Amino acid sequence: MWGFIIFTITVYIHTDPSVTVFRKFLQIRTDHPNPDYEGSTTFLLEKAKEYGIEAEVYRGTGSPIVIMKIEGQDPTLPCVCLNSHVDVVPAVVDCWKVDPFSAFKDEKGDIYSRGTQDMKCVAIQFLEVARLIKQRAEKPKRNLILTFVPDEEIGGTGKGMELFVEHERFRQLNIGLCIDEGLASPNDTFTVFYGERAPWWVHVTAVGNVGHGSRFIEGTAVEKLMRTVNKMLQFRDDQFNILHKGHSECGKKLGDVTTLNLTVLKAGLPENGGNAYNYNVIPAQAEAGFDIRIPPTVNLQEFLEQIKAWTAEEGLSFTFANYTDRNEMTHLNQDNKWWSCFQDSCKQIGITIVPEIFPAATDSRFIRNKGIPAFGFSPINNTPILLHDHNEFLNEKTFIKGIDIYMNIIPNLLNL
Numbered sequence: 001m002w003g004f005i006i007f008t009i010t011v012y013i014h015t016d017p018s019v020t021v022f023r024k025f026l027q028i029r030t031d032h033p034n035p036d037y038e039g040s041t042t043f044l045l046e047k048a049k050e051y052g053i054e055a056e057v058y059r060g061t062g063s064p065i066v067i068m069k070i071e072g073q074d075p076t077l078p079c080v081c082l083n084s085h086v087d088v089v090p091a092v093v094d095c096w097k098v099d100p101f102s103a104f105k106d107e108k109g110d111i112y113s114r115g116t117q118d119m120k121c122v123a124i125q126f127l128e129v130a131r132l133i134k135q136r137a138e139k140p141k142r143n144l145i146l147t148f149v150p151d152e153e154i155g156g157t158g159k160g161m162e163l164f165v166e167h168e169r170f171r172q173l174n175i176g177l178c179i180d181e182g183l184a185s186p187n188d189t190f191t192v193f194y195g196e197r198a199p200w201w202v203h204v205t206a207v208g209n210v211g212h213g214s215r216f217i218e219g220t221a222v223e224k225l226m227r228t229v230n231k232m233l234q235f236r237d238d239q240f241n242i243l244h245k246g247h248s249e250c251g252k253k254l255g256d257v258t259t260l261n262l263t264v265l266k267a268g269l270p271e272n273g274g275n276a277y278n279y280n281v282i283p284a285q286a287e288a289g290f291d292i293r294i295p296p297t298v299n300l301q302e303f304l305e306q307i308k309a310w311t312a313e314e315g316l317s318f319t320f321a322n323y324t325d326r327n328e329m330t331h332l333n334q335d336n337k338w339w340s341c342f343q344d345s346c347k348q349i350g351i352t353i354v355p356e357i358f359p360a361a362t363d364s365r366f367i368r369n370k371g372i373p374a375f376g377f378s379p380i381n382n383t384p385i386l387l388h389d390h391n392e393f394l395n396e397k398t399f400i401k402g403i404d405i406y407m408n409i410i411p412n413l414l415n416l
């Protein structure tokens with residue numbers, strides 16, 4: 001008898017249909033540099049059909065965007081949009097303990113795969129929320145829209161949300177509020193993001209004098225580049241100290257300071273295009289690339305002037321591989337009815353939410369820059385932050401509980 005009950009419970013946990021959908025979605029290779037968007041689109045359309053949800057594929061940006069809709073009682077009201085990106089960053093297979101695209105589940109229920117946290121979990125949780133709302137006898141007041149977009153992870157050259165927000169099809173959706181990804185929280189609380197840091201990818205190029213490696217050549221490209229790099233890394237140190245060595249009562253978080261990391265470094269004359277270098281030739285050119293993330297409280301025009309000052313020396317120039325001159329926040333004041341409703345809904349189910357600035361970037365920035373409020377919220381707590389990391393995982397129970405959390409928030413927003 002007991003054996004039967006335990007067996008039944010075990011089978012139930014192991015075969016929860018939403019977990020199966022999640023694991024199948026993880027197995028679709030939407031990793032860069034060649035994401036299988038046709039595979040993810042086919043999968044999402046099949047699910048929409050199975051769940052009885054209206055769906056279309058918009059190809060106006062150059063890559064497929066899946067749009068799903070559940071019509072509300074008053075479709076003229078601004079809708080609630082649940083947005084997910086379907087692409088994921090690459091995985092270094094040798095650094096993972098399992099195949100990063102197998103969606104392997106261990107005995108604890110931890111599912112390992114690229115995208116378990118960023119953000120295929122949220123995409124499928126949104127889909128399951130839509131299924132549950134569709135099943136209800138009563139329609140919600142507002143339209144529910146789901147968007148599944150490509151190319152969030154690659155910045156400026158992408159064919160996703162950055163372009164989509166400029167299209168008429170986007171405007172027609174009439175979005176009142178967007179919910180997108182947040183971050184896992186390592187403790188019992190949940191984080192909600194109301195703004196994010198502006199991502200600037202700066203590429204500095206130095207040109208200078210050349211000659212024999214045995215001489216004291218002045219004004220070399222590398223020397224000029226190093227001076228700039230050192231100034232910029234000094235700024236990095238200063239920001240690090242503000243974050244880590246300030247008074248503890250300041251309570252600064254990563255999203256409140258500017259980070260700057262040297263992520264690209266290039267110089268040296270390759271020998272006949274091979275792997276070896278000409279060590280005795282001073283190179284004419286040297287390059288450095290930086291990933292800079294700037295909080296919404298920083299004046300972007302002034303920061304641009306700072307970069308110009310850092311690269312003012314003769315022979316230096318810079319370009320942006322990723323740039324924005326706008327970085328709007330969603331204001332969390334009493335006039336923001338969406339925020340009041342979100343907070344009240346969380347209070348009702350007894351979960352603690354901590355509002356923060358998102359330290360990295362998501363598609364929400366394009367939405368906010370259109371004047372539309374957006375919250376970044378992944379219902380994942382007591383889980384290490386492993387996005388873009390090796391062995392990214394999510395426990396199946398956390399995944400299932402997340403659907404429940406969303407179901408206690410999203411219908412309230414739809415009925416506002």
Ligand code: MET
Nearest residue numbers: 152153154155199360361
């Ligand atoms: C700057 S494009 C955004 C790519 C990715 N989401 C990141 O924050 O790095």
Ligand SMILES: [Zn+2]
Nearest residue numbers: 085118119181
């Ligand atoms: Zn993401």
Ligand SMILES: [Zn+2]
Nearest residue numbers: 118153387388
């Ligand atoms: Zn990411």
